Amino acid sequence: MRITSKIAAVAAAAALVVTASPAGADPSATPAAPAPPAAQPAAAQALPALADALAPQLTSLVEALRRDLGLTPEQFLAQAGIGERLAEARPHWEQRFRDAFGGVWLDDEGTGLVGVVAGPAGDRLRSEATEAGFTVQDVALTTAELGARERQVRTVVEGMPEDLQELVTAVRVDPTRNAVVVTTRGGEAAQLGNLDARLRDLAEIDMIEAPDPRWDTAPFGSEGGGQSEGTPTVDGLEPSTTRTGAATGERLDAQSAPGSGTGGPGSLGSLGLLNDAGLIPEGPLRTVVDLLAGLTPGTGSIIDGMNETVPAQATPVPEDRRRAIQSVPAPAGPVVGGTAYQVRVPDGVLECSTGFNGELDGKPVVVTAAHCAGADGTRAALADGEEFGTMTGTQREGIDTALIAVDEDAADRFRTNLVGAGDGSTQAIVGTAAPVVGQKACKTGFRTGFSCGTISQVGAQIDVAGTRTIEGAFTVDLCALPGDSGGVVFSGDRALGISSASNVADTGTCANADTVSRAAGFTPRLSAVPIADVLAAHPGLTLRTN
Template identity: 30%
Template sequence: MRSTRARRAAMIGSAALLLLAPAFAHAEPATAPADSPASALPEDLVAAVQRDLGLTADEYLAKAEAGQKLVAFARDMRDRFPDVFAGAWLDQSGKPLVGVAPGQDADAAREAARDAGYTVKDLPRSERTLEHQLAKAEDWIAALPQPLSGLVGGAAVDVVNNHLVLRVSDTVELGGFQVPDFLQGAVVALQPALGSVAPPVVDNGGAPADAMFGGDSYAAENAEGAFRCSLGFNGTDGSGSTVNISAGHCDPNHGAPGVTDVFQMPSNGVFGPHIGTFAKSSLDGLDFSIIDIDDAVAYRFQNNLVRVPGKSPLRITGTADPVVGAPVCKSGLTTGFTCGTINAVNQSVAVGPRVLRGGFSANICALQGDSGGTIVTGDRALGISSASNVADMQFCEVAAVVTTIVGESPQLFASPINSILAANPGLKVRTS
């Protein structure tokens, strides 16, 4: 049986939806004072934050915290002023902004935002108006006949510029691309088809020497072959059993009946011990999987740690929601920690025959094998890595010139962890 798996190792491929991240030289990270919250961040994450975001560790944590405070305030504004609230985001300097559209409650909404210390930006359309337009766009896309359906890759609300963006294939002639009247005014953006995306441990975070963390490598195998992916967040299901939350497309069965075995994979093509099976996989809508960890090795996953494989870990303290402008970092077996900024939330995007909904994207490059890995903001769990617009490229230096919704940058698409938890009552991420 083991020799059969060894032969199958030659068939190992990274699942088709993986993320991509830049492989630039590491800068020497600045050391945070011992009493600073940033001192708890692993040096690999600090180096990625400095390299990719130009932030110190303390600035990264502060900006992430500001993003979560803005999420909470936006939720309140959405409830109090649904007809005029026009979204909230962090600008490039990290300053929180709150949009207000014309309407009966506009003055009250502006006053509430300013009283809370936020800068107000007057915008022509409310969040509710744009989301209604997004829903109509998604219905239109779903009803398109072939070959048109293969040319439109999804839609998103651009909260900063207060309009809808349609993503279309980069083979489309924009001058001849017609959209229905109700989508007039939407921006049409060209985009390539999305593809899927062990040195000794320095510090094991107090976990057992053979513990498995978010970002570590695993192989998912069925009778047809195997995919190599990255572990997501360690957690527990509704019965208290030990699980890991990763990407649904990492399951070779693609959600169909049948058993997919999960093995530790210390290096490409090398199978380690059996660690579990897929209990649930979702590919449409949210892209996630729940890996049921074998009882015999459950102790290896009973931690709240995320890392670059083989390096010092980050402790996850809670969960977070995405907000435009917030800093995020992802960990995966191929590219380790890489960081960027969220540029879209609550969007739909086509990945082959499937559509990811309710996700977010960030200007992060990642490579095949990073799929299923963890995305964090500060030290909180944010999402699961799913897809990339540059998945067919070998180097992030090349990927950096791909045009996307926000300009010249690669894009990582992800499913929010809180949406995954909400869709699976009783499912929890391990936190400290």
């Protein structure tokens, strides 16, 4: 049993290697958000790096920032800087103030927050964080206590009956809630009540597509058990709420819980019955219902495609099939991060995006994803078939990273620190940073170009359709599709990681992904490998920053 962010579940992931695309499919971005309010006049001391970091030609990135985040380039760079400083301070504070440090994160407004537990060490941490320009928030648990509680919750879940285990799609620490959060998908009201009873005082539970317990014949939590199994393993642990009001203890039912889906009990089943009866006409609604009808109860796999997208390592596109890369022009000049490339393997062609350009042993290399690589020694080619390098350093399990050793005659084209989309817009990368929950980040890949979102999880273990895992991953709430794998994830002008997997890979377009996820009650999410892990996996590797 896996209690990780599963591909077959709400936080699930499918590899982003291109498979066959429906003819005419347009992987357009998620429908535009309302335009942000007009920016206030800039202060006299403008951000010094702006002119260089976000040049005027960044039309696609600027549009993605506006559409997806409602941010200006200036706001994006400012928040990226706050996230970078929090990430740099985090290990120091966690070590020095172990009895007081409750984590770091950014809120929706981009404010840098530091969780502090009261006490003498907390007073010192509060002073230091405030002097550094961050906002302090009082919390009950330290990161050490949260880690211990997460391990305990995993142990409790592993000891549950199999039908309850299968409902759990993720166990994670959420610093914004100062709690361990267990995500479930589907299930009967009695099952969810029993799970809730077992985890009470240990974790908060996010229930996706949970039925309203008032409509179930068995009382919610009918198995009883007001106490959680076991006791906290760290002294001083305080009970955390389980979707309750902190002051009143009033429980929220599944219908009113955030992210619990839409419609009344059995809404998906009712739609399916109407569809089967021929009462839903052809058109967008029929498409959505057909997709939702394939949801396996308790897993969320869409027509089982999320599981089948990556049997073994990846699914090549047969050479006689229409391929997404055929609609993308090959670059005539420098090759920037996010450029389409292809690898021929025995069963067809793998299509992915280049990551950050770098150097190893004084020679240019391209960072990309291992599931895009075939085997070491496989040749890589641009969209027009021009070969430019050889796959090397492939590491699939646990990290999903590989390098492309660039051919000598193509080396000069890869000596650039730019990342960009197919229309010529680029962003310069001048350094690296660690991801922070709440930080705004963008990705670019040849299939969907620039898209942006909020980092929702760090240090996660992602299970990709049972074929491989990503250890220490971070997730960004945005749409990514097959072909985007291997591409770059960045915040401001700093490299954060490499795109690896998505929980909406089989929806065909980002518009479909948005519709399906809204109806099913989950969020499109990209899983990425942190750039620090990539650099550590290839000793001597450096990224180009000029």
